[in-house]
Amino acid sequence: MKKPCHMQARGRIQGLRKPLIIAVLGAGNGGQAMAGWLASRGCEVRLTDLFPNYLAPLRRLKAIELSGAVQAEGRVTVCRDPAGCVRGADMIILATAAPGHKRLVARMAPGLTDGQVLLATPGYFSSLTVPVYLKALGYKPRLVCAEAESLIYTCRSAEPGKVAVYFVKKKMGIGVQPQSEARRVLEMIRPFYPQMVDEGHSFKVALDNVNYALHPAILLFNAGWVEAARGNWIFYKEGVTPSVIRAVEGLDAERLALGSAAGLRLTPVYKLLKKFYRVPGANHLLSLLQRNPAYQNIQAPPVLDYRYFTEDVCYGLVPMAALSRKLGLAAPVMDSIIRLASLLLGRDLGRAGLRLSDMGLESLGRKELIRTLTGQA
Amino acid sequence: MKKPCHMQARGRIQGLRKPLIIAVLGAGNGGQAMAGWLASRGCEVRLTDLFPNYLAPLRRLKAIELSGAVQAEGRVTVCRDPAGCVRGADMIILATAAPGHKRLVARMAPGLTDGQVLLATPGYFSSLTVPVYLKALGYKPRLVCAEAESLIYTCRSAEPGKVAVYFVKKKMGIGVQPQSEARRVLEMIRPFYPQMVDEGHSFKVALDNVNYALHPAILLFNAGWVEAARGNWIFYKEGVTPSVIRAVEGLDAERLALGSAAGLRLTPVYKLLKKFYRVPGANHLLSLLQRNPAYQNIQAPPVLDYRYFTEDVCYGLVPMAALSRKLGLAAPVMDSIIRLASLLLGRDLGRAGLRLSDMGLESLGRKELIRTLTGQA
Incomplete structure (x- = not known):
């Protein structure tokens, strides 16, 4: 062979x-x-x-x-x-x-x-x-x-x-x-x-990063459980429920809208996961996350001050929210998650996160921004 | 005797x-x-x-x-x-x-x-x-x-x-x-x-209602756990953690600010609980909630579509957020909790909640509002 x-x-x-x-x-x-x-x-x-x-x-x-x-x-x-x-x-x-x-x-x-x-x-x-x-x-x-x-x-x-x-x-x-x-x-x-x-x-x-699309929301809606049990439970299998999925999808809609505003056709989180993983019989986001064999050993983080917030809020949701504003879009779900995660950790993750100036985009207008990001006008 | x-x-x-x-x-x-x-x-x-x-x-x-x-x-x-x-x-x-x-x-x-x-x-x-x-x-x-x-x-x-x-x-x-x-x-x-x-x-x-001050935030930050375990855990004893307390206090600060803007000296949630309950040795909000003997049998709700959201968000946080806006105050924590609880339940709790018109306050200006509410000018 x-x-x-x-x-x-x-x-x-x-x-x-x-x-x-x-x-x-x-x-x-x-x-x-x-x-x-x-x-x-x-x-x-x-x-x-x-x-x-x-x-x-x-x-x-x-x-x-x-x-x-x-x-x-x-x-x-x-x-x-x-x-x-x-x-x-x-x-x-x-x-x-x-x-x-x-x-x-x-x-x-x-x-x-x-x-x-x-x-x-x-x-x-x-x-x-x-x-x-x-x-x-x-x-x-x-x-x-x-x-x-x-x-x-x-x-x-x-x-x-x-x-x-x-x-x-x-x-x-x-x-x-x-x-x-x-x-x-x-x-x-x-x-x-x-x-x-x-x-x-x-x-x-x-x-198109599933980390921002999943980690912050799932952690936020299980914050008490993480601290109460020091993360001694299975993150996706147990922490993802029908209501949490609704929130994840609400957040994902804002990410997709940001892509559209920039002229990019982003991939919904469901399709990204479908592309990455093999989960027999899973035909919606909930089952894809709960039943993914690759996730069966992924424990919840032991503390909230963890990269699911410090990386994925600060370097994912924060720049996405800033870019949304720059493109004239409201992103209330992103804003709410940033706000409440900050409150949980006792520090402003918005200020600690990636700024438009870190991406060289702070002084660009809307059209210039889109051209810079995507090569389109 | x-x-x-x-x-x-x-x-x-x-x-x-x-x-x-x-x-x-x-x-x-x-x-x-x-x-x-x-x-x-x-x-x-x-x-x-x-x-x-x-x-x-x-x-x-x-x-x-x-x-x-x-x-x-x-x-x-x-x-x-x-x-x-x-x-x-x-x-x-x-x-x-x-x-x-x-x-x-x-x-x-x-x-x-x-x-x-x-x-x-x-x-x-x-x-x-x-x-x-x-x-x-x-x-x-x-x-x-x-x-x-x-x-x-x-x-x-x-x-x-x-x-x-x-x-x-x-x-x-x-x-x-x-x-x-x-x-x-x-x-x-x-x-x-x-x-x-x-x-x-x-x-x-x-x-000065501890229900709004506690229920929505604690439920929100344990939403996944409620659904995963069908509420089979002790609500205050287990669901309240140091980070959840930070969020509760952030929310309470907005409630107190609303009171101040209306010329009212509200009572912090800690003091309300101290007044209501007898919790030997508890000298901060966390221990007061975790160790309150009266709370040791209070289970988490079995579902999220429960009065902790449908009553305390809709008839507590929603009117407080509207009154804050009317008095020129930002209430981002209230807004974020309303937004995310709505997302979890799949319906707009802001629209389902108490409106200023339900309180006869919709057409009042700031000063008139304060006078109506408190008898002060």
Whole structure:
């Protein structure tokens, strides 16, 4: 039997001899999983993180091991210095939570060079923010910025170097900026992740993020339960109910309206999940979430001060609400969730979140904004 | 040992011979408890309800029995017709949920006469709404409208005619409109409820309602849990957590600001609860709610479509948000809770709720509004 294409590749772009050099930024669940897999396929993988205490135990290990839906083991080079980590890399994978993007960009900036590919997974508007962050620091490398709709793996790492992979998403959209580079990026990554496909505008892909669409609302409507039981229950299976679904759909309608106002046809959260997962017999959002086999081990967070709020409200709902306002749309559900999540945490997540100026969009008018985001007028 | 004053009274206003005739409207937890107690103290008690199926089993019983914090048994007359029920009554106690007020007023209107006392417990702005409802139907009896801060009992009736009383509130404010009648109302009710004291403006008392201050927020932040477990957990003990308290306090700040804007010094929810309950060692809102012995058996509602939303959002937060707007105040927490609770239930609770026109306030300017509500300029 012939091996599938990505099994043959083993880290070499077809036609090239040299293994691909990949810098993975972020040694959490997703970063470890991607680093381990890419290394197992023959890439030269370097791994770094903003937090040295994530790196120390990995440095002592020989390899990162994936188990569950993927069985693989790959040896990675652990780097303390993000600039050194990215220097000379063909591709930089940003797999850290969005609140760390700005600091990580500052740390890696000295190592960047023109033409390097930065793939953020998921994107969190990084194709807009990273160039702004770099420019503010006086760096102007011409990066190719790609955003993925989500993380390719649904996984959790309970101990350093070991990742339990519950599922590998079936299909995953990528948006590349500039779009003329999309083919090159896809050719580079598809040998290892043939599920990744060109989804067009990076801004569309940034908006088609199921994390913002799901995490904040589900957490908000179960906030008491999270604290009362310290998250000792199954997040999607138990925390998602018919009423919570109505709220999720109300929120999703505002996201889709924002896309429409910008001339983009976004994908409803139901369809994104259908694309990612395999849930036999699930024909609506509720059953898709409750019965997704990949979600059966995902516990609720142990506390509310967790990335479902600090990342997905601050770097998802906050910029979406600001963009909605800029495009003349009311977004009362987004506003309400931001407001109440802020109240729960005792700090203003609106102010802590991504600003239009972080995306270089603060001074644009409506038409200019749309053109900048989507290339349309 | 001399009996306390209210034990001597046995249904007679001191100096009068005739027992007090009391019509209790609402045969739920609170209505049954008050009817049973007042009858046990010698009042002539009539009981009615909008829903005949609440009345049928009571009609077959000889008496209503209170157990727990109060041991009493009283025989009441069950009436099908609210107009007949209130005819000739010295005092009418409105103990039905606020969404039933308008229909109940329409049903009792033909039986009302000048000078009758209507005590709503809790008030839900009834001293404003009842005259408006009556006038719209062509009735103009000069009622004395009194509002209580809360229900005197913390109780639940699991079967008709039997009420488990967890606690009798230690002290309870009453607001009477017109205020010149406050003394007469208190003299009438204090023989049976010496805890009731004159709190001044009925509008102040309507705003000092712990139900709005607690129920909607606690339910909202535990909505998923309510549906997932069908309410099979203890509402205040488990559903109230440090973060939920922050949200409750954020909401309460808006309520207090509304009071201030109207020239009223409202009571913070913490102080209201301190006044009502006895919770040894509880010195902040969280412990007061979690450890209140009276709350240890109060389960979460089995569904979200429950009076904690349908009464306390619609007849509490909705009019408070409208009044805030009218007085030039932003009330983003109220607005957010109304919005998200509506989304959860799949219908607009803002539109279903009490309007300024229901309170006769829609056409007033700011100063006129304040004067109408509080007698101040």
